[in-house]
Amino acid sequence: MDKNAVYRTNIIGAGEVGSAISIDMDKNVIHKTNSLFWDTKGNDVLGATSLPLYGAFVSEEKCQLFGDVSGKKILEIGCGSGQSLQYMGERKASELWGMDISENQIEKTRQRLTSSGLSANLICSPMEEKCGIPQDYFDFVYSIYAIGWTTDLENTFCRIASYLKKDGVFIFSWSHPIHKCVVAENNMLIFKKSYFDESWYSVALDESQLTLSDRKLSTYVNALAKAGFVIEQMIEQTDEELMKNDDFSNKAKMLPVTFVIKARKL
Numbered sequence: 001m002d003k004n005a006v007y008r009t010n011i012i013g014a015g016e017v018g019s020a021i022s023i024d025m026d027k028n029v030i031h032k033t034n035s036l037f038w039d040t041k042g043n044d045v046l047g048a049t050s051l052p053l054y055g056a057f058v059s060e061e062k063c064q065l066f067g068d069v070s071g072k073k074i075l076e077i078g079c080g081s082g083q084s085l086q087y088m089g090e091r092k093a094s095e096l097w098g099m100d101i102s103e104n105q106i107e108k109t110r111q112r113l114t115s116s117g118l119s120a121n122l123i124c125s126p127m128e129e130k131c132g133i134p135q136d137y138f139d140f141v142y143s144i145y146a147i148g149w150t151t152d153l154e155n156t157f158c159r160i161a162s163y164l165k166k167d168g169v170f171i172f173s174w175s176h177p178i179h180k181c182v183v184a185e186n187n188m189l190i191f192k193k194s195y196f197d198e199s200w201y202s203v204a205l206d207e208s209q210l211t212l213s214d215r216k217l218s219t220y221v222n223a224l225a226k227a228g229f230v231i232e233q234m235i236e237q238t239d240e241e242l243m244k245n246d247d248f249s250n251k252a253k254m255l256p257v258t259f260v261i262k263a264r265k266l
């Protein structure tokens with residue numbers, strides 16, 4: 001695995017959040033702001049986080065959450081520029097589906113898969129909305145650093161459950177909420193915001209805006225339960241082998257920067 005890939009995957013940490021501006025939650029405005037960011041800046045500013053990495057310091061190679069995906073029907077929520085779908089295609093998934101709010105990201109995915117000799121059904125839509133994805137169809141639905149962008153977590157998890165076959169598996173990774181609260185300064189870890197604060201805020205990155213909120217872990221767990229999932233595994237630990245001697249790695253030695261959940265549809 002390319003070790004450099006772990007960098008620029010978690011730029012939005014407590015440093016950026018500390019200077020954020022609180023805003024009202026308006027789904028349409030948030031979608032407009034965020035899709036503009038991903039249409040124009042996106043991975044050029046934030047970098048990509050894609051399988052086999054779930055985040056900076058957690059990998060599928062070590063965790064083996066998917067196991068053998070050959071012959072499986074697979075959907076990615078927030079497919080970004082398509083690296084993870086390519087990873088699944090190269091492991092002989094029988095059908096690849098991807099969805100993303102950004103036309104630009106969908107186009108990047110299409111180009112990447114075509115140049116790798118793979119094909120996928122790609123849909124441009126917010127994950128919160130009905131968009132023609134088949135129901136009771138998929139063996140796996142997954143999402144790498146995209147679920148947290150939803151403006152309606154409970155509704156999104158219910159939709160994802162509807163796409164899965166019974167006993168189908170949903171795996172997602174996202175920034176650990178504690179990583180968003182704590183900043184490393186002068187060899188100390190300092191709390192910059194309340195873990196309990198789930199309000200929406202806007203962050204300026206490279207002359208563009210992004211809008212998001214940091215949900216507590218219990219918010220994810222309870223929304224999964226409400227949508228009819230049972231959690232099979234949760235990963236918070238970081239893989240020391242992926243770390244370097246820099247501030248981000250040093251922070252990750254003290255607290256989780258990523259969490260991953262594997263859940264099964266009942």
Ligand SMILES: C[S@@+](CC[C@H](N)C(=O)[O-])C[C@H]1O[C@@H](n2cnc3c(N)ncnc32)[C@H](O)[C@@H]1O
Pocket residue numbers: 034035038043046047048049050077078079080081082084099100101102105125126127128144145146149150151
């Ligand atoms: C950090 S990227 C993760 C994607 C991929 N793993 C990567 O690193 O390229 C987040 C993706 O979520 C998409 N996104 C943001 N809000 C979304 C929404 N409400 N519905 C669907 N996709 C959304 C963005 O367009 C972007 O491609």
